Each structure stands twice: as structure tokens, then as C-alpha cells.
Amino acid sequence: MSHLDDEKIALIAMGEPAGSDADMEHLVECENCAAEVAAMSRVALVARSSVVEGDLESPPADVWSRIHGELGLTSAVAADPASDVHPPESESASAASAPVPAAGPATAIEADAAEAVAPRHRSRVRPRRRSSATMWILAASMALVVAIGAGVWIARTLTPSSAVIASAELAAFPDHPDAEGQARIDDDGDGRRTLTVTLDGDELVAGDYREVWLIREDGQALISLGVLDDSSGTFRVPDSVDLDEYRLVDISFEPVDGDPAHSGDSIVRGELDFA
Template identity: 85%
Template sequence: MSHLDDEKIALIAMGEPAGSDADMQHLVDCESCAAEVAEMSRVALVARSSVVEGDLEAPPAGVWSRIHGELGLTTAVAADPASVVPVPVPEPEPVPVSVSEQDAADAGHPRQRTRVRSRRRSSASVWILAASMALVVAIGAGVWIARSLTPSSAVIASAELAAFPDHPEAVGQAEIDDDGDGRRTLTVTLEGDELADGEYREVWLIREDGQALISLGVLDDASGTFRVPDGVDLDEYRLVDISFEPVDGDPAHSGDSIVRGELDFA
């Protein structure tokens, strides 16, 4: 049995009218081609949305002192690394080409060997201190960046998703989170449904009058989180719906809803 070529599979996955009736029937009969269309459909859904992160800001002056206190560091590294002026390292003195007998004798003297070992230990201590400060600065910067890039989020709406008659065992929940910067996400969970071969589950926001709907993406597991597009008025699109969708290249809702519920903003 011959399979659909890659170009036709890609066009069908993006919802383009590229497949004939024979091609659609082939997708029903061929698990391999159906799986490829489903996978590329997921990629197309992800590509339709993007998240723009803001520019990183310089840490406030008090960040280092808090890091210093939390890590219990010594006073040797109490100064803010961002404000420390680097000390120029002197160039090493040239090594003499020849060594006199007296110098050779002094080099073998116990005191001279002790001074050499002391200089080596001092140099090693400087390098260890410098490496420790660099590690502490990296850890502190990582902690600050992680905290800065993790804005506080809050649940602003939720819904209990009731089962449709064809799926009496299904039950679901939904929550809308706002991260404080205007970015909203929908998290859904679904239990009690069985996914048949050649099908996938899709998450939707539906307007209250049922005349318009927005696809948020494919639900691969029992739960998933999806970005709500900017500009969507959730006072209008209050219905959360999860449906079974056949792998047929048609981006429209199949009409086979598993669960649905209305968001409560109380």
C-alpha cells in the first residue's frame, strides 16, 4: 500500500484543502500516515502561538547582601561583586637566564624553600578565593534571575467540566491563571475518557452564544496547560470544552464534545 507524500501530509495537518476523498479514506485505513498527520497538527498548533519575554533587569543594590546572608558567607566576600573594582595583576618578573652559585645555594637553603612554598600557597589561595567568589556570584545571579522571571500568579476563574451523554464516565476541571503581567493560562484535567486510534483531544474556548470558538491546543495527557491568546475576552468566551477530533485535516470542531463547563470568576 502506497502512503501519502510528506508535502500532502503537511498541508493536511495545517488544514489546507489538499486531500481528496481517497486521501481521507487512506488516513482512516493507514495508522502510519494518520500518526504523522496528528504529530504535524500538534506542531502547527504550537507554532501558532508565541510568548514574548521582557528584557532582564539589573539586580537592585540590596540583592547581594541578602544572598550573602542566606548563604552564610564570610566577610571576605561581603562586598557587592557588581561594585568591586578589579585589582590589576602585576606582570610576572622575568626569569633570569643564569643563576649564580650563591643563588643556587640560597635556593637549596631550607628558608628559601619555605619562602617558595609560601608564595605558592599564597598564589593558590588567591585563585581559590577568586574561583569561590565567581561561583557565589553565579549562584546569586541565578537565584535572582529565577525569582525575577517567576512572577506571582493567581487563579482568577475555574470551572467544573460536565460530561456529555456520549461520555458519561468523563469528568474534568479547568482553571484560569493570571501571572500579573497580563499573561493568562488555562489548565485542564480530564479523567474517565478513552482515546480511540486515529483520534486526539482538543481544548477549546467557546463564546456563550456558541457562535464562535477558539482552539487552544491538543490535550496529550490527563492534564495540560495552554496559553490564552492576548485580546481574548474571557467574559465572552466563558465556556471551556474538550472534544474528540478525528485526524482528517479539518480544523473545525468535530461536534463530539467530551466535557464542557462555564468559567466562574467569583
């Protein structure tokens, strides 16, 4: 029973339509070939699942030469596979006109062909020599995984993480007994702060809107952060605001009357806790 060649195994592992019905039947019966397809499929899957959207940069010209040297590949694959450079016409013509070597001792290809037709048994799994094409696929896949992994690690290391630095339970005012709310302050690690509020249990009155405020503890000053259109919203806290002073979070009903001042009709309010 002859085995599938390495190039066909590589293409099947990557999901290319390279296998015939006979090849698929062979994979069911042959442990050697099935094991190689499974191993290469795992490498291809890891490489594909690690790729993010966007164009990949072309590797420098010396990358393939280093891979070629590390793997000890033959001169037949010395050219960079990613290069568009083709040999001059004179070289191509010279190669085409080169004399065919006379018959002699069996070549390595003939030896492989002789071994392929020799009887093999499922109970004895024998190692197979990988072709240069197979080694290139494995080397390129692993290099891609390592490069992407390093990029993800660097991005996670250098990107500041957001953290909740304060929170508050917002209690209802007497005119809005069913209302309840929550608030929290987030810091993105670079000093930018946001206030996120949620409000439930109180319907918006037609013609009015809801506004979010930060109020100083003594009640003598307040800052509007914006309009709350839905049941929750996130608002940027100005860098100049000292949250040690403006600790009260307030959500109010405001009439559309052109007056930017607080209407006095608060729905919920609560004090930020920085513990």
C-alpha cells in the first residue's frame, strides 16, 4: 500500500481540495498518513486562529535564508517563496538545455518510490521524511504564531487597564418612590475618568428629559455631565473636577425651557464611595 505524498498531506491538512475519494479512504485505513494529517492540521488551525484582521507585513528578505539554513534544506528551494523575483531568461534557457544525466545508480527519488510500493502494516508506524514544502509550511506557521503571540503580549502589557475607583447607590426622592439607580467612576489608567449611571423604575414624562449631575458636598455648586437618554449612560468627567469635593451624583427631570440650571426635581441621588 503506497502512502500519500507529503505535499498532498500538507494540502489536505490546510483544507485544500487536494484529496480524491481514494485518498480519503486511504486516510481511514492508514495510521501513518492519518497521524501526519492530524498533526499538521493542528499547526494550521493554531496559525489561522491567531491571525487578526488587517494586512500582514512582508518579512525581510533574509528571513527565508535563515529558515533555509536552520532546516538544512536543499538548494532547490533556496529562493524566497514570498519573492516575486524570477531567474533571468538566460538562466532558464540554460537550465532547459542542460543535458539529461545518463542512467546510473538509483536516485533518492527512485529509492523513495521503491519504498512506497513495499508492504506496510498498520501495527508498525514508521517515520517518514518530510519534504522541503512540508517543512516550509510548518516553519512559516510556527513563526506566525510566535510573532502574533509576541504582539498580543506587548499590546496587553503596554495598554493601561481600566479600574472602578468609586461607586454609589442612588436613592429615590419622595416624588419618585419607585426609582432606583447606581453609579460608578472608572479610571482608564491614563487619568481619564468616566461616570456610568443606571436608572430604573421611573418613566420619562412627555416633554421632559433627564440630566446627570455632579454636586458638591455642601450643595452650593454643581456640574452637568449630560443628558441621560436611556436607562443607562456613560459620561466623561472633566479633568479639572475634584471628585473629593463633587461626591454627589444626581439625576433630575428637566423641562425643555431653555434654562440650564437644575430644575429642583431630582429623581435619585447618592454619594460616591471611594473605599
